[in-house]
Amino acid sequence: MTVLxxxxxxxxxxxxxxxxxxxxxxxVAVMLLGIFSLLIAANFFLLDAADVALTEAAVGAGIxxxxxxxxxxxxxxxxHAATPHRWLSLAVVTxxxxxxxxxxxxxxxxxxxxxxxxxxxAPWYLQxxxxxxxIPNVVTAVLGSYRGYDTLGEVFVVFTAGIGVLFLxxxxxxxxxxxxxxQAHDPAIGLRSHVIPxxxxxxxxxxxxxxxxxxxxHGEYGPxxxxxxxxxxAAAFILYALIEGEERTLRxxxxxxxxxxxxxxxxxxxxxxxxxxxxxxxxxNYSVLAANPVKGQQLGIILIExxxxxxxxxxxxxxxxxxxxxxxx
Amino acid sequence: MxxxxxxxxxxxxxxxxxxxxxGPTVYDRVLSVNMFGTKTVLLLSVIAFLYGRPDFLDLxxxxxxxxxxxxxxxxxxxxxxxxxxxxxxxxxxxxE
Amino acid sequence: xxxxxxxxxxxxxxxxxxxxxxxxxxxxxxxxxxTRMHAASVTDTMGAILVIAGVMIQAGFTLVTIKLAAILxxxxxxxxxxxxxxxxxxxxxxxxxxxxxxxxxxxxx
Numbered sequence: 001m002t003v004l005x006x007x008x009x010x011x012x013x014x015x016x017x018x019x020x021x022x023x024x025x026x027x028v029a030v031m032l033l034g035i036f037s038l039l040i041a042a043n044f045f046l047l048d049a050a051d052v053a054l055t056e057a058a059v060g061a062g063i064x065x066x067x068x069x070x071x072x073x074x075x076x077x078x079x080h081a082a083t084p085h086r087w088l089s090l091a092v093v094t095x096x097x098x099x100x101x102x103x104x105x106x107x108x109x110x111x112x113x114x115x116x117x118x119x120x121x122a123p124w125y126l127q128x129x130x131x132x133x134x135i136p137n138v139v140t141a142v143l144g145s146y147r148g149y150d151t152l153g154e155v156f157v158v159f160t161a162g163i164g165v166l167f168l169x170x171x172x173x174x175x176x177x178x179x180x181x182x183q184a185h186d187p188a189i190g191l192r193s194h195v196i197p198x199x200x201x202x203x204x205x206x207x208x209x210x211x212x213x214x215x216x217x218h219g220e221y222g223p224x225x226x227x228x229x230x231x232x233x234a235a236a237f238i239l240y241a242l243i244e245g246e247e248r249t250l251r252x253x254x255x256x257x258x259x260x261x262x263x264x265x266x267x268x269x270x271x272x273x274x275x276x277x278x279x280x281x282x283x284x285n286y287s288v289l290a291a292n293p294v295k296g297q298q299l300g301i302i303l304i305e306x307x308x309x310x311x312x313x314x315x316x317x318x319x320x321x322x323x324x325x326x327x328x329x
Numbered sequence: 330m331x332x333x334x335x336x337x338x339x340x341x342x343x344x345x346x347x348x349x350x351x352g353p354t355v356y357d358r359v360l361s362v363n364m365f366g367t368k369t370v371l372l373l374s375v376i377a378f379l380y381g382r383p384d385f386l387d388l389x390x391x392x393x394x395x396x397x398x399x400x401x402x403x404x405x406x407x408x409x410x411x412x413x414x415x416x417x418x419x420x421x422x423x424x425e
Numbered sequence: 426x427x428x429x430x431x432x433x434x435x436x437x438x439x440x441x442x443x444x445x446x447x448x449x450x451x452x453x454x455x456x457x458x459x460t461r462m463h464a465a466s467v468t469d470t471m472g473a474i475l476v477i478a479g480v481m482i483q484a485g486f487t488l489v490t491i492k493l494a495a496i497l498x499x500x501x502x503x504x505x506x507x508x509x510x511x512x513x514x515x516x517x518x519x520x521x522x523x524x525x526x527x528x529x530x531x532x533x534x
Contacts, residue, residue: 001332005376008339012346019350031358034399035349038369039342041392045373050385057388061366062395066402073406194513197401200506204499208394215387222384232391239398242405334476337442341449341468348452348461356458356515363507364452364465367500368445371476374496375438378480383489390496397503404514411518 006046013039024079030068037061050223051139058231070323133297135220144301148284155311159266162315169322201243208236216309226305230312237317246324258314265311272303331379338372359403366396434482441475459522469504
């Protein structure tokens with residue numbers, strides 16, 4: 001039955017992908033990309049990968065849609081006409097697709113316990129985690145501790161993307177006379193007609209923040225962790241910005257604080273590693289952080305997840321403000 | 330027991346997708362994305378029970394919140410675009 | 426007792442599935458944007474309430490029920506708001522709620 005649902009969802013995915021490629025209206029493509037992310041998240045959920053599904057739903061369907069729309073507001077809505085008769089591209093793509101299809105014939109069966117991926121490191125992780133780290137969610141244990149170096153790389157990639165976007169897009173705020181009237185208070189725009197979303201968003205924003213914090217700290221017991229929590233907290237601020245206007249959001253959480261979050265998160269992660277070195281063990285060895293090595297591992301994972309969450313929040317909000325400021329200036 | 334509901338939900342997701350691809354105006358597509366989002370939340374809730382992993386409901390909750398934000402972002406995009414066009418029209422001809 | 430609860434949740438889930446399907450078919454077949462919105466809102470309210478109530482009965486009195494109640498509460502608050510904002514935006518953009526020739530009295534046989 002799982003296979004049937006998986007096949008149905010994947011068929012919908014293919015249909016969506018074809019529709020995205022075929023449409024000329026970029027806005028429609030952005031909407032369909034939202035649906036695409038949802039389908040992939042549902043598929044991950046069917047495959048029992050809850051952390052990945054949560055990240056895909058939060059980042060792909062929520063934040064990415066908002067950022068695409070921000071970019072779309074700066075450019076035109078329709079694609080330029082494609083150059084016709086690109087036979088060489090078609091041939092290359094078809095050849096690559098056939099090679100990949102041929103490669104899938106050798107894959108092991110879905111869920112086969114004797115597959116190579118289940119043989120080497122995975123059983124060791126599953127057996128040794130209760131002994132070394134003692135947290136129920138093995139995914140967080142692998143992400144945070146066994147492969148902590150990779151996660152350090154991920155945090156620094158997110159951080160680099162953030163400062164890259166800020167370098168490219170950070171526009172000077174225009175002189176005060178040229179600024180459009182603050183949309184939240186301009187009566188001609190009629191916030192009166194938007195009272196219901198205003199009230200509901202004001203009710204919901206604290207709960208989304210609280211839920212983001214819950215996901216951050218609950219990552220050791222269930223699906224969750226720094227990336228998902230960062231996306232959710234950024235989503236709460238983006239909701240506030242959508243309703244109240246981007247300038248008021250900058251007053252609530254100014255760009256300086258966002259920069260501090262970005263840098264602070266990456267520093268926290270690196271700092272935990274360096275503290276491990278100062279205590280005499282290797283870089284990113286958490287066992288020496290506390291008297292009991294198991295408690296040390298848990299403390300280390302909490303700290304680095306906090307670092308990840310801070311950096312992701314700072315970067316996503318900075319990118320959002322960079323797009324919106326570009327629009328305004 | 331849950332299979333029938335899951336099947337109904339997946340079929341409705343297919344119907345919403347059809348509306349998203351077909352819909353003549355842009356608002357049809359936004360409507361179908363919103364409907365798709367709520368169906369996904371229900372699908373996640375039911376599948377969490379189907380597989381006996383009810384602690385995965387955090388996903389459905391996160392998704393219910395994110396869907397709302399996505400739809401509001403789209404509508405805000407339209408609103409600001411309509412405002413910009415109105416202002417350009419008032420300033421006398423499109424500025425671009 | 427367990428059988429009664431199972432049957433009840435079976436009935437609720439099936440009814441929820443029926444409402445969800447009806448809403449989906451309506452969203453596809455209705456002639457106008459506003460009528461489609463009307464059909465889609467059926468799934469967001471009745472469908473969601475019945476399906477989640479059915480699942481809640483299966484869960485019993487645990488933390489899971491409270492999470493499900495929270496999901497239902499958020500769905501009930503945010504879905505109609507999104508529909509409202511959508512209708513508002515469509516109205517402001519100038520899409521008229523005419524039902525097309527289906528309601529035109531001159532063309533009726």
